[in-house]
Amino acid sequence: MTVIIIEDEIPAGRRLEKLLIQKKFTVLTILFSVKNAVLWLKDNEHPDLIFMDIKLRDGLCFPLFDKVKIQSKVIFTTAFDEYALKAFEYNSLDYLLKPIDATKLEKLILKLESFKAVFYDNSYWKNLESSIVTSYKSSFLVNSGMTIRKVSAAEIAYFVSENNATYLCVENRKFLIQMSLERLESELHPEDFFRISRKYVVSRKFIKAVGNDYLLSLLNSEIADFSISRQRRSAFLAWFKK
Numbered sequence: 397m398t399v400i401i402i403e404d405e406i407p408a409g410r411r412l413e414k415l416l417i418q419k420k421f422t423v424l425t426i427l428f429s430v431k432n433a434v435l436w437l438k439d440n441e442h443p444d445l446i447f448m449d450i451k452l453r454d455g456l457c458f459p460l461f462d463k464v465k466i467q468s469k470v471i472f473t474t475a476f477d478e479y480a481l482k483a484f485e486y487n488s489l490d491y492l493l494k495p496i497d498a499t500k501l502e503k504l505i506l507k508l509e510s511f512k513a514v515f516y517d518n519s520y521w522k523n524l525e526s527s528i529v530t531s532y533k534s535s536f537l538v539n540s541g542m543t544i545r546k547v548s549a550a551e552i553a554y555f556v557s558e559n560n561a562t563y564l565c566v567e568n569r570k571f572l573i574q575m576s577l578e579r580l581e582s583e584l585h586p587e588d589f590f591r592i593s594r595k596y597v598v599s600r601k602f603i604k605a606v607g608n609d610y611l612l613s614l615l616n617s618e619i620a621d622f623s624i625s626r627q628r629r630s631a632f633l634a635w636f637k638k
Contacts, residue, residue: 397420397421397422397444397445397508398421398422398424398443398444398445398634399416399421399422399423399424399443399444399445399446399447400423400424400425400426400427400436400443400445400446400447400468401413401416401423401425401426401427401446401447402426402427402428402433402446402447402448402449402452402457403426403427403428403447403448403449403452403473404428404429404449404451404452404453405449406428408449408494408495408496409426409428410426411495411496412447412473412496413426415496415497415498415501416447416501418498419501419502419505421445422634424440424443424630424631425627425630428452428453429452429453429454430452430454430455430456430457430459430460431454433448433452433457433460433464434460434463434464435627436627437460437464437466438464439594439625439627439628440627440628440631441631441635442466442467442468443468444468444469445468445469445470445471445489446466446468446469446470446471447471447473447492448460448470448471448472448473449472449473449474449494450472450473450474450476450479450483451474451476456479457472458482458486461486469489470486470488470489471488471489471490471491471492471504472488472490472491472492473492473493473494473496474491474492474493474494475493475494475495476493489507489508490504490507492504532549532583532584532585533549533583533584534548534549535547535548535549536549536552536564536571536573538564538571538572538573539571539572540571545571547564547566547571549584549585549588549589550601551566551567552564552565552566552599553565553566553598553599553602553614553615553616553617554596554597554598554599554602554614554617554622555573555577555580555589555596555597556570556595556596557576557577557594557595557596558595562574562575562576562577562580565617566616567616568616568617568618577591577594577595577597580597581597584597586635587600587638588600588601590632590635590636591628592612592622592623592624592625592628592632593622593623593624593625593628594625596622598612598614598622599614600635600636602614602615602616602617603615603636606636607621610623610624610629610632611623611624612624
């Protein structure tokens with residue numbers, strides 16, 4: 397289960413990270429402010445859980461929810477109990493008072509396991525999940541000279557954002573499309589494409605190699621190397637190994 401920690405007290409954040417790792421959670425990052433959390437959540441796939449301190453360096457955490465649509469389950473952490481009711485307005489999973497120790501974390505894990513039992517062992521939820529079919533884009537129409545060409549998603553090596561425009565790249569050629577990378581992220585199949593930086597979305601099918609320096613090389617590409625942004629590396633590796 398993947399986790400991020402939003403905590404401005406470095407010792408408290410490191411202590412929680414150590415406890416979570418001991419319980420086999422994968423801690424992706426520790427963030428120290430609302431501003432940093434907003435930037436990270438806009439640039440990365442959201443984790444399963446967020447442990448979020450309520451009072452951060454740049455104020456209370458609640459404005460974060462107005463700036464990012466959080467897709468994770470949230471556990472609030474704080475040294476004060478005055479924000480408990482406020483926290484549950486944001487559909488939090490739990491509210492832990494600091495200092496957080498192994499006993500409190502163990503109780504939380506048991507609660508998580510009970511939720512999993514309810515949602516995953518119930519046949520209704522299984523049938524509902526299997527009945528949901530998400531439709532992803534399988535092709536794009538592009539201008540090619542005096543004609544319109546249909547390009548299959550399977551042919552595309554990568555998408556790139558340049559000079560406030562977006563291009564799909566196939567057979568060492570770039571074609572302008574009227575879509576942002578943000579919109580593409582939601583309309584491309586997440587198993588086939590991954591956004592490695594603010595500039596590039598790449599196809600799994602065309603990845604030739606991944607270097608230890610987090611540089612990608614792609615088939616059918618005139619670009620020698622594609623750099624994976626530091627913030628996206630952990631999420632990329634989790635995606636790529638599937």
